[in-house]
Amino acid sequence: xxxxxxxxxxxxxxxxxxxxxxxxxxxxxxxxxxxxxxxxxxxxxxxxxxxxxxxxxxxxxxxxxxxxxxxxxxxxxxxxxxxxxxxxxxxxxxxxxxxxxxxxxxxxxxxxxxxxxxxxxxxxxxxxxxxxxxxxxxxxxxxxxxxxxxxxxxxxxxxxxxxxxxxxxxxxxxxxxxxxxxxxxxxxxxxxxxxxxxxxxxxxxxxxxxxxxxxxxxxxxxxxxxxx
Amino acid sequence: xxxxxxxxxxxxxxxxxxxxxxxxxxxxxxxxxxxxxxxxxxxxxxxxxxxxxxxxxxxxxxxxxxxxxxxxxxxxxxxxxxxxxxxxxxxxxxxxxxxxxxxxxxxxxxxxxxxxxxxxxxxxxxxxxxxxxxxxxxxxxxxxxxxxxxxxxxxxxxxxxxxxxxxxxxxxxxxxxxxxxxxxxxxxxxxxxxxxxxxxxxxxxxxxxxxxxxxxx
Numbered sequence: 024x025x026x027x028x029x030x031x032x033x034x035x036x037x038x039x040x041x042x043x044x045x046x047x048x049x050x051x052x053x054x055x056x057x058x059x060x061x062x063x064x065x066x067x068x069x070x071x072x073x074x075x076x077x078x079x080x081x082x083x084x085x086x087x088x089x090x091x092x093x094x095x096x097x098x099x100x101x102x103x104x105x106x107x108x109x110x111x112x113x114x115x116x117x118x119x120x121x122x123x124x125x126x127x128x129x130x131x132x133x134x135x136x137x138x139x140x141x142x143x144x145x146x147x148x149x150x151x152x153x154x155x156x157x158x159x160x161x162x163x164x165x166x167x168x169x170x171x172x173x174x175x176x177x178x179x180x181x182x183x184x185x186x187x188x189x190x191x192x193x194x195x196x197x198x199x200x201x202x203x204x205x206x207x208x209x210x211x212x213x214x215x216x217x218x219x220x221x222x223x224x225x226x227x228x229x230x231x232x233x234x235x236x237x238x239x240x241x242x243x244x245x246x247x248x249x250x251x
Numbered sequence: 252x253x254x255x256x257x258x259x260x261x262x263x264x265x266x267x268x269x270x271x272x273x274x275x276x277x278x279x280x281x282x283x284x285x286x287x288x289x290x291x292x293x294x295x296x297x298x299x300x301x302x303x304x305x306x307x308x309x310x311x312x313x314x315x316x317x318x319x320x321x322x323x324x325x326x327x328x329x330x331x332x333x334x335x336x337x338x339x340x341x342x343x344x345x346x347x348x349x350x351x352x353x354x355x356x357x358x359x360x361x362x363x364x365x366x367x368x369x370x371x372x373x374x375x376x377x378x379x380x381x382x383x384x385x386x387x388x389x390x391x392x393x394x395x396x397x398x399x400x401x402x403x404x405x406x407x408x409x410x411x412x413x414x415x416x417x418x419x420x421x422x423x424x425x426x427x428x429x430x431x432x433x434x435x436x437x438x439x440x441x442x443x444x445x446x447x448x449x450x451x452x453x454x455x456x457x458x459x460x461x462x463x464x465x466x467x468x
Contacts (some may be wrong), residue, residue, distance in 0.1 A: 044369030063447050071447075073405065124448070126356075126408025129313040133410045138459055180316040184413040184452040210368045 030093045049240045050092045052112040052120040052194065055079035059102025064126055070215045074125040075147035078201065078229060082121075087234035091240060109191040113153070118243050119164055119236055120196040122189050127215045131178030132228065133200040134168055134244065137190050138183040153193050164239055167199060170234030175227055178205045201228055293407040299327035309416035310420035311353035318426070320417055321345075335365040335393060335423060342422050346415075353414055355404070361401035362467045363439075366394040370432055374427050392432040392454070405446040412449035417459070424457035431457055 055075035057063035063071030075096065081094045096108045107247065112120045126133070142155035165181060172179045189196045192226040204219035207229065218224060255451060304327045309318045325341055327334045340359030349360035369388035405412065416435070423430045433442045436442065442451045 033390060057447070061447070098367045124409055126406070128411035130406045131317070133316065133408075135409055135413075162368070180410070182316055182410065182413065184409055185453055185455075186409065186448065186452055188451075192448075198409055202410070 029152040032228035037047040043160050048092055048244060050094060050115050050117040051086055051113050051236055052096070053058060053079045053082055054096040054108050054112065054120065054122045054188065056122060056124045056188075058097050058100055061102060063124070066127055067215050069117050069127075070220065071125045074201070075123040078123050078125075078225065081225065081229045082123075082232055085229055086236060089237055091232065096238040105170040105188045106191075108188050112192075112196070113119065115194075119191075119239055120194040121232070121236075122186065122196065124198060124200040125219060126200050126202050129180070129202040129218070131180065131202055132203045133180050133182065134165045134172075135182050135189070135200065136165045137196070138185050139190060148193060150191055151187070152190060152246065154190045154196060157193060157195050161197055163242075164191045164195040165197045167225045167239050167242065168199065168232065168235045169243060171238060172228075172231045174234075175244060176208075177227070177231065178208070192221050199232065253323050265408045275290045291325065296436050298466075302320060306338050306341070307422070307425040308338070308345065309418045309425055310342070310345060310416040313353050313411060313414065316410055316414065318414070318421055324353060331367050331427065332365050335367065336362055337428060338422060338426055339365065339395065339419060342418065349380070353411065353416060353418070355401075355411075356404045357398070357401045363396045363398050364394075365396070367430070368392045368394065372441070391427070391429045392429040392434060393430045394434050394436060396436045396439055402445055403440060405429050407448065409448045410447075412445040412447075416445065416449050416451075416455065420459065421458045 052181050055072075055078070057070075057075060059072075061072065063075070065071065076099075079095055080098075085094055085095050094117065095113065096111050112206040128216035137154040139152055139155040139158055139159055141158045142152070144156040148156055169179050169181055184198070186198055189198050201219065204221075206223055209218050209221075209224075213221075254330075258395060298464055303324045305324055306321065306327065308321045309319050311318055323341070325337065327337055339362050343355065343361050344358045346353050346355040368391060370392050372392040405415065420433045423433060431454045435455075437451070
């Protein structure tokens with residue numbers, strides 16, 4: 024009788040103390056590729072590592088202003104191993120991971136999801152193919168990014184490729200490569216480097232990516248999961 | 252008055268000189284003929300030129316991230332590895348042209364070697380064990396060895412590096428359907444990436460490079 028009484032009291036107490044279901048925190052990881060001794064692509068004074076860091080900082084500001092939690096892999100010109108980047112992204116339990124790159128080749132924005140074949144989630148994912156369990160979500164995220172960038176009148180190409188950093192991420196992950204604007208869209212005589220250095224172009228890209236991630240958050244909320 | 256024996260001696264010596272001169276002339280002619288006969292006077296044999304054959308190149312285009320098929324005729328050596336190298340060399344020559352849609356410097360000299368190896372099957376410890384002259388391996392792996400200058404001069408970027416890798420895989424598969432896997436080396440060593448992005452430590456399946464499933468979407 025005494026035990027039953029204690030049990031009843033405990034259950035009432037637990038019910039009273041149980042907090043309401045927490046709103047899932049929406050986290051975005053921004054990985055500014057290269058850095059430190061690894062300059063990435065370069066031409067004259069332009070370096071990929073500086074471009075991606077500047078884009079990451081700009082995008083972080085835009086996302087934070089929209090109430091999105093942002094985790095960045097680097098905030099300065101630091102050398103970072105691929106494994107460390109992936110570790111930061113996987114520990115953040117993020118709903119979207121963007122691997123930011125830039126290139127003087129091609130034109131417009133290139134979106135790449137991992138080329139791994141989809142696989143069912145497992146308790147322990149192999150490090151080099153951890154992305155396989157999230158590839159469906161990554162392709163959906165690439166679709167949302169594509170729509171937002173096209174809405175901003177940018178030329179976009181979608182593809183799949185093998186990138187060690189993305190292949191090891193457990194979040195929906197897309198590599199975003201910013202290339203110079205299409206020749207017809209930029210002022211005559213403007214070089215590829217000038218196009219990438221154009222602050223207006225950088226701002227449009229960052230705004231479009233931020234809009235896409237806001238849309239992705241809405242889809243995540245609609246689907247009710249921490250990772251849509 | 253000249254003594255008679257001296258006159259006789261003179262004519263004998265004169266006759267001997269004439270005979271010896273004639274003999275010398277004859278020997279000289281004979282030797283000349285012998286030398287002429289020993290000399291190879293037939294024209295030099297022309298070098299053998301490999302027969303021109305049809306080859307298919309999967310050519311990358313940076314502007315739309317695509318691979319397109321281009322058929323052409325080019326002389327190909329008989330050895331499969333050398334054939335593969337010649338075909339890939341032609342592909343890289345296209346990329347080295349000034350008006351290339353996928354500009355990559357280097358050209359044909361960028362490929363040091365191409366090795367074709369049997370892919371080990373489940374039933375055999377080594378694919379080579381079951382391979383015979385009349386029974387070629389069902390599947391082969393191509394190992395493409397780039398020169399270091401190719402990797403160091405390749406434009407940096409996910410798209411451009413992926414297109415180079417995928418176009419090589421697709422070109423190999425189009426000309427050698429038995430090639431199902433491709434690996435890349437730089438100066439004979441494993442290299443982490445091509446120019447900072449495309450992963451060269453993994454084995455690429457040629458099916459990944461097919462336009463419908465690969466980067467070209």
